[in-house]
Amino acid sequence: MTTSVLPRVAITLGDPAGIGPELVAKLLADPRTTESAEIVLISDERELADAGTDAGTPIEYSLEAKPGVPRLHDNGAARPGTFERRKATEAGGTWAMSNLRVALDLAGAGEVDAILFAPLNKSSLHLAGMRELDELRWFETILGAEAYTCELNVLPSLWTARVTSHVSVAEVAAGITRENVLGAAKLLDTVLRESGIEAPRLGVCALNPHAGENGRFGRHEIEVISPAVEELRAGGIDAAGPFPSDTIFLRREEFDGILTMYHDQGQIAMKLIGFDGGVTMAGGLRVPICTPAHGTAFDLVGKRSANTGSIRNAFNLATRIGTRRRAAQA
Structure with a gap:
């Protein structure tokens, strides 16, 4: 069991059709990210490799807990091979939801203090079977809020x-x-x-x-x-x-x-x-869940021009509140 005082933050890469993978790769390339939290990546090795290609910078990760290095927690889901980019699809929505479901389960078990997810596409989520109006209501359902x-x-x-x-x-x-x-x-x-x-x-x-x-x-x-x-x-x-x-x-x-x-x-x-x-933050849940306030920006996919300002701010907010909640529980 870790004795680190750093908050534990689960990160998902959002809808694979959009700019989420690129944003996460760029975020993790910044040393400030791994210095300020223990990162748990909910994904698989194929998605992390593709994200590194999108951003032009590979994602460093470990399969075991290692100080200063994000740990990959494989979501265990079957992937459809490749994802169609720049388009809302059932496959993309299913993948994004499977990653988030694992993150929510980890939060429910007290294994992470906060969640950061890259942009989702509501059309993809509804194609994948989400019945709630939006992800906040889905989070409520999963967490039993x-x-x-x-x-x-x-x-x-x-x-x-x-x-x-x-x-x-x-x-x-x-x-x-x-x-x-x-x-x-x-x-x-x-x-x-x-x-x-x-x-x-x-x-x-x-x-x-x-x-x-x-x-x-x-x-x-x-x-x-x-x-x-x-x-x-x-x-x-x-x-x-x-x-x-x-x-x-x-x-x-x-x-x-x-x-x-x-x-x-x-x-x-x-x-x-x-x-x-x-x-954007899902407020009132047992765990702080943050995301950039913008969407999947299909028009920017593959251009390596996605702005990281929002995801950086979302990560900082998740770590700040996660730290305070962890301290309060301790």
Whole structure:
């Protein structure tokens, strides 16, 4: 059994049709990666070799635990020979899910402290049989999550959480309940504290234009969101709002985290502010799970031009929270 104080991070290479393998190879080529965590690669030797070819830099790994060298944990799955690149396929989705399933099993057994996965393709996942709307809901199913969960988006200076996520815009209003606003805000506050911010400042978005214009454009602000903000403040959370969503990001320096009501309300702003560095985190699970906030970028496959800013930030966040959770458990 290892006595290292470094966090143990499981890494999967994402959808094999996209830029994930190249990103992971480039990440592992940076000495800072192996200096800051014990890396467990969930893959097989063929995929690691292909990833090294994609990136133009081979992946160094060991089949046994070895200080400073990533350890390969073979996923045990049968591969289809080669994967079709630059295209969503059932084979690619099946492979990506098999790797993630092993990582989740290791986390459930307490053998890793955090998970980092390279970009996935939702079409591939659904072709492979994933019934949930997205990977977060699939993670919930596999891990048997009982607490409130939601997707968090992270830039170096700002976090966002959202009350509703991958649902039709027509279904958003029904999902804006007092319980959901409270759950998402409390989770955002908790994870910000785990990331090292001692007293997070939260800004809360309105749902309707002009924050509802005193009920003229809707009553969610009056009947749901404002009472939830008051309850958060009474419980010791520094929350303010609701603020109109078309101006709150102009005031982002006032907040450590912003709670949005639906997907694009926050995602458009975050990607305009820092697309190349954004991170997505599955919040509320027993293990921190992080990934770059961008997709599989089929158009960049084979060009060796994929930007590693987001995967580097995702790795750093996974190690930071994994370290704190491991220390808390110890």
